[in-house]
Amino acid sequence: GNSVTQMEGPVTLSEEAFLTINCTYTATGYPSLFWYVQYPGEGLQLLLKATKADDKGSNKGFEATYRKETTSFHLEKGSVQVSDSAVYFCALSDLEGYDMRFGAGTRLTVKP
Amino acid sequence: EADIYQTPRYLVIGTGKKITLECSQTMGHDKMYWYQQDPGMELHLIHYSYGVNSTEKGDLSSESTVSRIRTEHFPLTLESARPSHTSQYLCASRGSGRGYTFGSGTRLTVV
Numbered sequence: 001g002n003s004v005t006q007m008e009g010p011v012t013l014s015e016e017a018f019l020t021i022n023c024t025y026t027a028t029g030y031p032s033l034f035w036y037v038q039y040p041g042e043g044l045q046l047l048l049k050a051t052k053a054d055d056k057g058s059n060k061g062f063e064a065t066y067r068k069e070t071t072s073f074h075l076e077k078g079s080v081q082v083s084d085s086a087v088y089f090c091a092l093s094d095l096e097g098y099d100m101r102f103g104a105g106t107r108l109t110v111k112p
Numbered sequence: 113e114a115d116i117y118q119t120p121r122y123l124v125i126g127t128g129k130k131i132t133l134e135c136s137q138t139m140g141h142d143k144m145y146w147y148q149q150d151p152g153m154e155l156h157l158i159h160y161s162y163g164v165n166s167t168e169k170g171d172l173s174s175e176s177t178v179s180r181i182r183t184e185h186f187p188l189t190l191e192s193a194r195p196s197h198t199s200q201y202l203c204a205s206r207g208s209g210r211g212y213t214f215g216s217g218t219r220l221t222v223v
Contacts, residue, residue, distance in 0.1 A: 046213075
């Protein structure tokens with residue numbers, strides 16, 4: 001079945017550091033890929049998405065590229081801020097049913 | 113601006129009480145979901161629905177039940193709460209484009 005493997009955390013960075021959170025997936029067919037962010041005490045919010053190979057999703061300075069050859073969708077940001085401290089979830093979804101699969105989540109803490 | 117609403121945000125109740133967690137969405141989505149989120153952050157699907165009068169159990173066994181009498185409403189009920197039910201519960205719906213919209217969650221504590 002479909003699955004997502006996400007880099008384990010927690011990740012602690014200093015402000016303005018470069019961020020990478022790795023995500024790889026296993027899927028049949030052509031899934032869509034997502035990154036969600038969860039701020040403390042909140043639900044998940046869609047951060048960015050990509051629906052086909054080589055698509056790049058971007059939002060709020062975050063980027064991720066759908067790499068079919070490496071089955072990856074790594075999240076990157078060039079310069080993190082304290083306000084980026086949150087939990088990040090990689091996810092994939094196909095057309096069928098409820099099959100949105102989430103990674104285990106990576107907690108990011110950015111220190112001033 | 114939230115299009116999916118969960119109430120209450122926080123709930124502390126005693127063991128043995130019956131509770132209902134509310135979830136409503138205004139987007140007309142057919143597919144709705146309940147997730148339980150453990151302290152380690154991982155999400156576990158406990159129930160889902162493809163539309164009115166459709167409900168299914170998810171990957172994680174749960175003592176809760178759900179109903180879907182109206183498209184916009186997907187409440188979750190615990191007939192007799194126990195401390196092991198203490199968790200964060202997240203409701204979501206799915207529209208076109210395959211993405212999910214999540215509510216803000218209900219943090220339940222059973223004492």
